[in-house]
Amino acid sequence: MAKTFTIDGKVVPFEEGETIIQAARKAGVYIPHLCYHPEFKPHGSCKLCTVKVNGWQTASCTMRAGENMVVESNTDELNSERRTLTQMLFVEGNHFCPACERSGECKLQATAYDLGMMTPHFDHFFPNRAVDASHPDWMLDFNRCILCSLCVRASRDVDSKNVFALTERGIKTKLIVNSKSGKLGDTNFSVTDKAAQVCPVGVHIRKRRGFAVPIGERRYDKAPISDLSHEAAVEVK
Amino acid sequence: MNAPEKKKLRVATCSLAGCFGCHMSLLDIDERILTLLEYVEFDRSPITDIKHCGKCDIGIIEGGLCNAENVHVLREFRENCSILIAMGACAVNGGLPAQRNSLSLPEILEEVYCSMANGIIPNDPELPLPLNKVHPIHEVVKVDYFIPGCPPSGDAIWKVLTDLLAGKQPELSHELLHYD
Numbered sequence: 001m002a003k004t005f006t007i008d009g010k011v012v013p014f015e016e017g018e019t020i021i022q023a024a025r026k027a028g029v030y031i032p033h034l035c036y037h038p039e040f041k042p043h044g045s046c047k048l049c050t051v052k053v054n055g056w057q058t059a060s061c062t063m064r065a066g067e068n069m070v071v072e073s074n075t076d077e078l079n080s081e082r083r084t085l086t087q088m089l090f091v092e093g094n095h096f097c098p099a100c101e102r103s104g105e106c107k108l109q110a111t112a113y114d115l116g117m118m119t120p121h122f123d124h125f126f127p128n129r130a131v132d133a134s135h136p137d138w139m140l141d142f143n144r145c146i147l148c149s150l151c152v153r154a155s156r157d158v159d160s161k162n163v164f165a166l167t168e169r170g171i172k173t174k175l176i177v178n179s180k181s182g183k184l185g186d187t188n189f190s191v192t193d194k195a196a197q198v199c200p201v202g203v204h205i206r207k208r209r210g211f212a213v214p215i216g217e218r219r220y221d222k223a224p225i226s227d228l229s230h231e232a233a234v235e236v237k
Numbered sequence: 238m239n240a241p242e243k244k245k246l247r248v249a250t251c252s253l254a255g256c257f258g259c260h261m262s263l264l265d266i267d268e269r270i271l272t273l274l275e276y277v278e279f280d281r282s283p284i285t286d287i288k289h290c291g292k293c294d295i296g297i298i299e300g301g302l303c304n305a306e307n308v309h310v311l312r313e314f315r316e317n318c319s320i321l322i323a324m325g326a327c328a329v330n331g332g333l334p335a336q337r338n339s340l341s342l343p344e345i346l347e348e349v350y351c352s353m354a355n356g357i358i359p360n361d362p363e364l365p366l367p368l369n370k371v372h373p374i375h376e377v378v379k380v381d382y383f384i385p386g387c388p389p390s391g392d393a394i395w396k397v398l399t400d401l402l403a404g405k406q407p408e409l410s411h412e413l414l415h416y417d
């Protein structure tokens with residue numbers, strides 16, 4: 001008999017060592033997340049995936065599943081805290097969706113839709129972050145970075161290039177490029193890198209190919225991010 | 238005996254630092270505007286050309302705040318409207334005008350007005366002073382409801398208004414909620 005735990009009352013089987021979010025995905029239960037990606041070691045930084053385990057809050061992408069755990073996820077309380085997290089991400093950067101190439105395909109935007117975010121609520125920081133367009137085929141718009149570290153992990157663990165890094169701490173944390181000039185054009189980054197495919201938002205942009213998919217046909221126009229078809233099609237390879 | 242005529246809700250609308258696109262979207266409710274007019278009457282609005290907002294049940298603001306006049310108008314709306322709605326991206330988060338926020342205001346004015354020969358920065362006392370940064374309206378007054386979108390669709394605006402008229406908390410489904 002497989003070991004099991006419950007999420008919002010639903011019985012979920014798991015294998016020893018699996019995290020709650022991994023077991024949930026296999027069982028077809030969506031838990032909101034931004035910094036988690038099934039192909040990478042968890043980072044546990046965005047906290048969108050926070051659930052309650054036996055009454056205690058914890059990140060479901062880093063917490064291992066345990067026998068008979070009672071997990072709450074899709075509750076008003078947790079979703080309202082998740083909504084607050086997305087609002088903070090929106091005001092910390094510059095997210096002008098109408099002019100963003102990733103709009104309609106962006107996980108931050110889609111997650112905010114799914115959580116019913118009608119307003120960013122907080123005062124905007126309006127930070128001043130320069131775009132890096134030094135690479136012939138690739139552009140980095142740091143205004144949209146949510147510091148999920150996925151490109152950092154992909155470049156380090158899959159591409160073995162270490163092109164990206166997060167530096168400084170707390171509210172000052174930022175994404176940098178590992179080259180003397182700090183420019184992407186001075187690295188060995190290539191558009192075929194894994195790091196080029198993992199950004200959940202619109203920082204990593206291929207040049208000369210913006211707005212290729214018409215409004216109405218983009219990934220999250222058709223079905224909300226909580227729809228399980230995305231989980232199968234987009235990430236589980 | 239005829240039933241007493243239902244008192245209509247009074248609605249005011251205006252465009253601050255916006256492009257009137259959201260008002261165009263409001264008109265996209267098409268013939269439903271006739272149904273709407275059975276329930277509401279318009280106070281200050283581009284539709285009526287009344288210049289100041291009187292006592293209203295609902296105020297609808299398009300656009301954010303880019304100059305001092307925008308702030309005065311917004312405050313007048315807040316004082317007079319029981320319910321204030323931010324309509325569209327610019328009112329909700331600053332939108333396109335706020336894309337100037339990473340540049341300094343003097344730099345922008347110089348670039349726009351002084352880059353040609355004999356250009357001067359307009360300085361007529363009639364002109365409202367620009368704000369240093371463009372702000373969404375919730376950063377200055379309390380806003381009760383938000384309709385995101387650039388612009389929100391006529392259907393989204395219709396949904397929020399009809400929810401409010403029905404005394405319900407407005408909600409937008411996946412199809413109607415978008416930020417672009």
Ligand code: SF4
Pocket residue numbers: 094095096097100101102103104106107108109144201202203
């Ligand atoms: S990255 Fe996502 S949330 Fe940010 S502007 Fe682009 S579409 Fe909008």
Ligand code: SF4
Pocket residue numbers: 144145146147148149150151152175198199200201203204
């Ligand atoms: S650029 Fe994208 S993938 Fe990299 S840390 Fe920022 S949000 Fe994450």
Ligand code: FES
Pocket residue numbers: 032033034035036043044045046047048049050059060061062
């Ligand atoms: S997805 Fe778990 S902390 Fe980001």
